[in-house]
Amino acid sequence: MADKRYLFYISQNYSYAILRPLQAAILARGDKVAWFLEGNEVDANFLHPDECQLMTVREVKNYNPAAVFYPSNIAPTFLPGINVAVFHGFDAGKLDKRGNNDHFKIRNCFDLYCTQGPSTTKPFTNLAKQYSHFKVIETGWCALDNLYRTQVTRSEGRPTILLCSTFSKKLSCAPHLFDTVKKLSQSNRWRWLVQFHPKMPSEIVNQYKSIQNDNLSFVETDDVIPLLQQADVMVCDTSSVLIMFLLLAKPVVTFNNIDPQKHLLNISEAELLEQTIEKALSKPTELISEIEDFIRETHPYRDGQSSVRVLNAVDEVLSGKFDLDKKPSDFFRQFKMRKKLNYWAL
CATH class of the missing domain: 3.40.50.2000 (Glycogen Phosphorylase B;)
Structure with a gap:
């Protein structure tokens, strides 16, 4: 069976710590992972010497990941693989300009939300019933694996x-x-x-x-x-x-x-x-x-195994077990993403 390839798409330095436990779980499976750094607010010097960085969208296309992980609220929908939201933090109750909780805003970017615990799973599950183009699976937050493993x-x-x-x-x-x-x-x-x-x-x-x-x-x-x-x-x-x-x-x-x-x-x-x-x-x-x-x-999970659960959730979605609708097009948001990445090919 061929190795699975995964991509970490990040734009902030704190994302390194969020995704490294997930990287360890991927490598433990014998699979591959690469990093793509977007924008000027993330420093490539934080990459470890043995970590692989892809420099262009064309390289990402050639790499052809099965899944792309995002510790962020938005994501390009024109990259290969399913888009997986793993969150950059917890719901702190912050509201947008319209008074809505920004943590639960659906931006038509993701195929899978890996939620942290019941307080996030319940709202996203209700939203999944409404929108029907993404799956919600409670896994715990991969960023916290080391919180419980190390002293x-x-x-x-x-x-x-x-x-x-x-x-x-x-x-x-x-x-x-x-x-x-x-x-x-x-x-x-x-x-x-x-x-x-x-x-x-x-x-x-x-x-x-x-x-x-x-x-x-x-x-x-x-x-x-x-x-x-x-x-x-x-x-x-x-x-x-x-x-x-x-x-x-x-x-x-x-x-x-x-x-x-x-x-x-x-x-x-x-x-x-x-x-x-x-x-x-x-x-x-x-x-x-x-x-x-x-x-x-x-976040009821204190076993340090949330990354494993995230990968299992991705496997479920990739298996075709869930019948998801096609994500609605969001021309304006994706146009801005293409402009940011300077990528215009199909």
Whole structure:
């Protein structure tokens, strides 16, 4: 039986960490995988020496993948293989300009959605009944396989606080918490790690870099998982990275979260940050119970085998088991994709 070929189509540096567990599962099967990097926001220097990069759409056509994986919301529909959505994060409740949840918007790009847990499977399954041109299979998120497989050895006895923030000016906690974090980091009580979304404005990044000291480190990385494992408490806003942290059954303090549910400790005043972190570190029984309920709905898979389930789901679709309608044409979106890739052939 011939080796299957798969393609990873990425446009952001964080996609490397999302797809590498899936790459490991593909290679373990004896199959092949290649990477295609689109745009200026993804750095080819993050590729490992043994990873294969395709440089042009023509090379992708010749490679002829059975499936193309996208940790993104949109995808070209003119490449070979089925289009598989594996998501770039969790549903954080963010709304588009019309007030609709952007996480569940159907853009007629994908043949298969590999959902992370019941809270995403149910809405996408309902949408699949409505649109009938894609399949939804719950697999867990491949990006989290290493979250459960590897453990980080703690080198310090004091608690570690991880500050993460989205780049949106409207939603970001970073500008509002700067003075408080600066003050708290001058104490030796806690160790601070700071990591922001890659699109965070440079002035905010430089602001936090300027206060680095023995207690606070600014971390630039394409893989946030080791930071999540090291920290005891996360401070965040509405960034979906907070969901990954919660899945480790650890508390999150949010600042002006847009949907502050019971599994979060939400504040609206920077002055409350210190005492709320202290509460989080105490791990109140009721809070941990709410977090466990959240995990069961969001991502109940803790076996590190989500990548295997993703590949099994792809096999099901490729087998022709499902009778899917043809995807509706989306001329304007696909025209923009062709223009971006400078590819006009059929």
